[in-house]
Amino acid sequence: MNNKNNDELAVALYYDGDKAPRVTATGSEEVARQIIELAIEHDVPIYENPELVGLLATLELGDEIPEILYRTIAELICFAYEVRAMSDEEKRQNARDHGEF
Numbered sequence: 303m304n305n306k307n308n309d310e311l312a313v314a315l316y317y318d319g320d321k322a323p324r325v326t327a328t329g330s331e332e333v334a335r336q337i338i339e340l341a342i343e344h345d346v347p348i349y350e351n352p353e354l355v356g357l358l359a360t361l362e363l364g365d366e367i368p369e370i371l372y373r374t375i376a377e378l379i380c381f382a383y384e385v386r387a388m389s390d391e392e393k394r395q396n397a398r399d400h401g402e403f
Contacts, residue, residue: 312337313358314346315367315375322366323375328359347382 312334314327327337341348354374358367367375 310334311352311355311359313355314341315358317375317379322369322372323379324366325358325361325363328361328363345386347385349378349381 311330312328313325314337315323316326317323329337338348340346354371357371361367
């Protein structure tokens with residue numbers, strides 16, 4: 303996830319299906335760009351939400367997300383699974399439909 307305000311901020315989460323998702327990386331500016339680049343290289347979906355990133359960035363590395371964010375993060379995990387399941391053509395069409403191309 304990333305935040306495109308004046309200072310770029312990114313947070314990476316890990317979810318194994320067993321425990322609550324946890325923060326595995328967080329950073330601003332250059333570190334944020336590296337987190338995003340690694341996500342892109344590994345075909346990890348990126349979701350932009352400045353408020354959510356701001357909240358998650360306050361957690362320590364290894365912390366599980368707070369219970370109040372379970373539903374929001376669960377929806378993002380579902381989104382990520384759906385994106386990964388899409389074919390490349392479906393991804394391009396979806397991007398065109400949403401003005402991303």
